[in-house]
Amino acid sequence: MSNKLIEQNAFVLHARPFQENQQLVELLTEYDGKVSALVYVGQSKRSIKKGLLQPFLPIKLIFKRQDAHLKRITNIEASAKSYALSKNSLYSAFYINELLVRLLNDDIMCESLFTHYQTTLSLLSQNLPIAPQLRRFELALLDELGLSFDFSPVFDENSDSIAGFYYLAEQGFMPAYKYAVNHITTPYFNTEHLQAIAEHVYYEKQQLNAEAEQTFKLLMRDVINHLLDGKPLHSRKLFTKNKK
Secondary structure, three states: OOOOEEEEEEEEEEEEEEOOOEEEEEEEEOOOEEEEEEEEOOOOOOOHHHHHOOEOOOEEEEEEEOOOOEEEEEEEEEOOOOOOOOHHHHHHHHHHHHHHHHHOOEOOOOHHHHHHHHHHHHHHOOOOOHHHHHHHHHHHHHHHOOOOOOOHHHHHOOOOOEEEEEEEOOOEEEEEEHHHHHHOOOOOEOHHHHHHHHHHHHHOOOOOOHHHHHHHHHHHHHHHHHHOOOOOOOOHHHHHHHHO
16 A cells, blocks of 8 residues: 555535544546545534635645555645635536536546546636536546547438438437437437537537527437436535525
8 A cells, every 4th residue: 555645636526424423525636637635624613624614715735545445634825815606606616516426436546537627617717608518528528538429420411301300329420310200219409400519519600599408408418328327416406596
């Protein structure tokens, strides 16, 4: 078992109390990806370490490997100010945190995704339109998971006999033929919307209109729900409560 000390930048994704005045923290780190670590925070409610274990605060930490899966944080400090997030921007940030906790495997290097995460928090804090930021991050996460969309069928197989396309995780985009749509239980998407999404994503074409943006949202939701085995995301409830 190695006790090598490792220093790197990180963000707290989730933290919960553990035994003997410790917290078990799930982190997104710059070099090791998602890791789980223990940190002693002491008994005081005003513990400095406890105050640093907050989401969306850039931190620098030193930890040592305790075993194959768990590390122990020996030092932690803030490296910048916390991102100023509120309302839907805050809920969106909790959403991407939950995606990382639920979908990303531990101890796999993902420097590009770490950069995407920082960029997304920064853009969310600037009160820019939220949907484009979430779609970009979702695509970056899918890419990290080894998944990517092949939009070629929505261009190559388009004809008057096709009502749209549905997406199957194992097969990609499949045509929904007009004569069979009454028997297709999987939701299918507008062909022109999918073409616009492909050009927007891969060729940086113009911004999506409201209808195509909604299609993009539903497509990503279908794919993510499949990865989650249909289990709900708790962070989505925040958006619902905010609408009431």
